[in-house]
Amino acid sequence: MTALAYVWREPRTVLEVSGPDAAEFLQGQFTNDLSGAAEQRPCVYGLWLDVKGRVLADAHVLRLDDERFLLFSFEVSAGVIRDRLEAYIIADEVDVADVSEAWAGWVVWGSTAAAALETAGMDGEGAPDWGRFSRTSGGGFCFRSRDLGRAVASWHVVCPAAAQDEWGTRLANGHERDADWLDWTRCRAGIPRVPREIGPTDLPNEAGLDAEAISYTKGCYLGQEVMARLKHLGQVRRRLYIVGVEGVDAAAAAALSLPAPLSPAEGGRAIGELRSLYPREGGQTVGMAMLRTADAAPGAVLSIEGVPGGQVVVEAVAEGRAVP
Secondary structure, eight states: OOSSEEEEOOOSEEEEEESTTHHHHHHTTBSSOOOSOGGGOBEEEEEEEOTTOOEEEEEEEEEEETTEEEEEESSSOHHHHHHHHHTTOSSOOOEEEEOGGGEEEEEEESTTHHHHHHHSSBOSSOSOOTTBEEEEGGGEEEEEOOTTOSSSOEEEEEEEGGGHHHHHHHHTTSEEEOHHHHHHHHHHTTOOOTTTTSOTTOOGGGGTTHHHHOOSSSOOOTTHHHHHHHHHHOOOSEEEEEEEEESOOHHHHHHOOSSEEEEETTOOSOOEEEEEEEOOTTSOEEEEEEEEGGGOOTTOEEEETTOTTOEEEEEEEOOOOOOO
């Protein structure tokens, strides 16, 4: 393993939710449990669902004090989450402020990453474990990242834009990777992006997110009845799969409109769709596909509609789990 590595990964959305009713309000909207005491510095990953239990957005929620929270989402736009929250603020004393433009960020990992984070601008708390955050110099935060899956411990470092150069200097001795490498590696680890690979037409369980992003004991939240029903049934008819992609060169990949319907190579109706595609120079192109479980046995070969010679090979279910 590399001693210290990093990739630029700024949050697309940072919302500050505050007010006397903020804690109770968010607890009734978010899929995971936000009841941890502020002094424990809880950082909780979860989802925002619609009334039918479909996935609208994901976020890491940091509880700063009894009446103030920060919401970080790395793919979903601020408007989607803000609109979803404000639609349900009725008589609650809650304010939602968009502070997204003021932040920078990285994902950091490697055999010396934890030690480096403990000595580089942390506030004495050290590199945090799952479920907690630490403060950094320059008004930033550090919390565990899901991007590299269970096999590799990694952290998000997010900071105000004013501290970007300071953190860039601290990471300069590490090995820099690019966003394409991160996406390829994340896909291989079975961690879906919201909303790119699991979104408003999908249930969390179809991407394995129910294991770590859903609380079945916290009480009511929007979409909770659907989640409870799915847990009782114990299965879904579709799942997100990791797939290998063949016969699609760089030009075809760039021109491919996703999602793309997938059908059995021997012919027949579509059984799902290719949601993403990640080429890697000198390596296999991989992606994620949402498929009917009855037709998606490992090793199954599927044709990509509109791409002559393009095929995907079903490899494994995307487990969606990042916590060992």
